[in-house]
Amino acid sequence: xxxLREKVKTLLQEKTISAFLGMKQDYDHxxxxxxxxxxxxxxxxxxxxxxxxxxxFPKIAHxxxxxxxxxxxxxxxxxxxxxxxxxxxxxxxxxxxxxVACSGExxxxxxxxxxxxxxxxxxxxxxxxxxxxxxxxxESLSLEERxxxxxNQFGKCIxxxxxRNICPVCFCEVCTLEDKPLIPLGEIxxxxxxxxxxxxxxxxxxxxxxxxxxxxxxxxxxxxxxxRKVREVVKDLFDFLPGEEKEEExxxxxxxxxxxxLK
Amino acid sequence: xxxxxxxxxCSYCGCGCELLFEVLDGELVxxxxxxxxxxxxxxxxxxxxxxxxxxVSEKRLEKPLIRKNGELKExxxxxxxxxxxxxxxxxKHSSGAESLACLSSAKCTNEENYLxxxxxxxxxxxxxxxxxxxx
Amino acid sequence: MLSIPSIRETSMAEEAxxxxxxxxxxxxxxxxxxxxxxxxxxxxxxANLRPIRVMCSGRxxxxxxxxxxxxxxxxxxxxxCHIGDCHYMQGNYITAKRVAILKELLxxxxxxxxxxxxxxxxxxxxxxxxxxxDEFTEKIRALGPSTINTISFNx
Numbered sequence: 001x002x003x004l005r006e007k008v009k010t011l012l013q014e015k016t017i018s019a020f021l022g023m024k025q026d027y028d029h030x031x032x033x034x035x036x037x038x039x040x041x042x043x044x045x046x047x048x049x050x051x052x053x054x055x056x057f058p059k060i061a062h063x064x065x066x067x068x069x070x071x072x073x074x075x076x077x078x079x080x081x082x083x084x085x086x087x088x089x090x091x092x093x094x095x096x097x098x099x100v101a102c103s104g105e106x107x108x109x110x111x112x113x114x115x116x117x118x119x120x121x122x123x124x125x126x127x128x129x130x131x132x133x134x135x136x137x138x139e140s141l142s143l144e145e146r147x148x149x150x151x152n153q154f155g156k157c158i159x160x161x162x163x164r165n166i167c168p169v170c171f172c173e174v175c176t177l178e179d180k181p182l183i184p185l186g187e188i189x190x191x192x193x194x195x196x197x198x199x200x201x202x203x204x205x206x207x208x209x210x211x212x213x214x215x216x217x218x219x220x221x222x223x224x225x226x227x228r229k230v231r232e233v234v235k236d237l238f239d240f241l242p243g244e245e246k247e248e249e250x251x252x253x254x255x256x257x258x259x260x261x262l263k
Numbered sequence: 264x265x266x267x268x269x270x271x272x273c274s275y276c277g278c279g280c281e282l283l284f285e286v287l288d289g290e291l292v293x294x295x296x297x298x299x300x301x302x303x304x305x306x307x308x309x310x311x312x313x314x315x316x317x318x319v320s321e322k323r324l325e326k327p328l329i330r331k332n333g334e335l336k337e338x339x340x341x342x343x344x345x346x347x348x349x350x351x352x353x354x355k356h357s358s359g360a361e362s363l364a365c366l367s368s369a370k371c372t373n374e375e376n377y378l379x380x381x382x383x384x385x386x387x388x389x390x391x392x393x394x395x396x397x398x
Numbered sequence: 399m400l401s402i403p404s405i406r407e408t409s410m411a412e413e414a415x416x417x418x419x420x421x422x423x424x425x426x427x428x429x430x431x432x433x434x435x436x437x438x439x440x441x442x443x444x445a446n447l448r449p450i451r452v453m454c455s456g457r458x459x460x461x462x463x464x465x466x467x468x469x470x471x472x473x474x475x476x477x478x479c480h481i482g483d484c485h486y487m488q489g490n491y492i493t494a495k496r497v498a499i500l501k502e503l504l505x506x507x508x509x510x511x512x513x514x515x516x517x518x519x520x521x522x523x524x525x526x527x528x529x530x531x532d533e534f535t536e537k538i539r540a541l542g543p544s545t546i547n548t549i550s551f552n553x
Contacts, residue, residue, distance in 0.1 A: 019264050029299060033268065067264070143509075144508065146506070147507065147508025147545060218306035226506070234499065252495060254492075257491065262497060
């Protein structure tokens with residue numbers, strides 16, 4: 001943590017950045033906070049819990065487009081930022097990310113294969129094996145069993161919009177899930193399976209597999225499993241994986257060149 | 264340029280989920296669920312997610328309003344409370360205490376709700392008491 | 399409070415001759431004209447298709463297809479111009495991409511991907527339209543009614 005605090009203090013003192021978005025120890029709470037003075041950096045911590053840094057950051061960056069801003073990034077936050085640059089939601093030149101590798105426990109809890117950003121100020125980059133067991137289990141079921149399984153899961157939904165609200169790559173100002181002709185008002189659970197199928201389709205070419213959606217779901221729907229499948233489908237069909245540092249347009253952003261053929 | 268998050272408890276129902284209000288330059292802009300609280304574990308319902316909206320809403324009442332000649336007009340607390348007390352007594356006298364009912368709120372504190380039911384049961388004499396979270 | 403779906407039993411009479419409900423999205427310039435030609439040629443084909451004309455198959459948002467299934471369609475047929483012949487040049491390029499992703503997704507959540515079919519039909523291919531309509535109807539008849547509308551949750 002000290003190397004991080006030193007780095008942030010230096011950046012603030014030299015006015016390389018106007019402010020730094022990180023976590024602050026506030027009595028017994030660890031909260032996201034924007035540090036603007038070198039003195040205040042004493043209370044900067046990394047914290048045990050993951051908060052959506054990449055979701056909060058654009059709010060500040062859009063209000064102050066002429067300032068350079070620092071942000072504490074984990075592996076997932078960095079991927080989210082790459083996708084935000086790709087979708088023209090954030091200016092890369094405005095952002096100075098400081099990388100933090102996740103602890104072994106957090107990486108275990110998150111089932112994350114790459115719990116580290118490209119450059120770490122704190123922590124060591126340690127890869128973990130990718131646990132595909134949830135997907136394997138579902139794929140081993142028959143079609144009818146899968147339908148029953150997912151209908152049961154989607155039937156738990158209380159339409160809190162938590163998955164969409166917390167998702168760092170969900171930035172649309174007008175959301176399809178609030179479109180009345182598609183998703184009628186006043187139904188709990190919301191249209192099964194349209195609601196979740198629509199969201200899953202929107203995640204094609206966008207989802208970075210951060211897992212915040214599943215963590216924020218009050219009824220434990222296995223959203224991450226569903227979106228991981230979408231990621232695999234997009235990777236297989238179009239060789240595109242969101243979060244990778246590649247100069248590529250996502251497959252659904254452009255009409256294409258006509259070479260893609262349905263099998 | 265000031266941004267902070269303020270830990271607070273959702274005021275909507277009896278669950279008491281913890282949330283973090285996002286405050287940017289003194290303005291309330293959003294809500295994030297708190298991951299530190301064992302009650303909600305980083306989840307919220309739709310009311311919790313939109314809790315920041317009502318705080319700064321233009322539709323919030325700021326002064327007592329009394330309907331005069333079909334239109335709502337601003338009034339003082341004195342005038343409003345006197346009118347309420349007068350009308351409640353009148354209705355109790357003309358139609359009986361059972362014609363009175365009360366709709367309280369899960370947003371009130373336990374103490375406020377205690378006072379409300381005491382007022383209705385002991386002072387006015389009716390059992391018809393309910394609160395908004397039941398709807 | 400867990401909701402448990404109950405699958406309504408289909409009556410013997412219904413199963414005896416199940417008539418699939420198929421929504422066919424047709425692009426104005428090629429496939430709708432092809433369907434028109436099938437009519438002009440007096441070709442008899444399955445009456446189970448409900449055509450919906452759009453200006454270009456690229457206009458077909460995946461939400462249209464999802465909505466069709468949600469509202470009880472047993473099958474969805476997406477038709478458009480052949481690659482390279484799109485009236486708007488590249489409109490149909492993205493249709494193929496969308497349908498490919500959606501088929502995989504439908505399979506994953508337990509809806510047979512064969513209920514969604516993409517076909518390029520030119521304005522001169524009235525006979526192809528008839529053939530596809532008949533084939534697809536039989537395919538859906540064999541697959542059976544869509545299970546989506548039998549979902550109910552015990553409130």
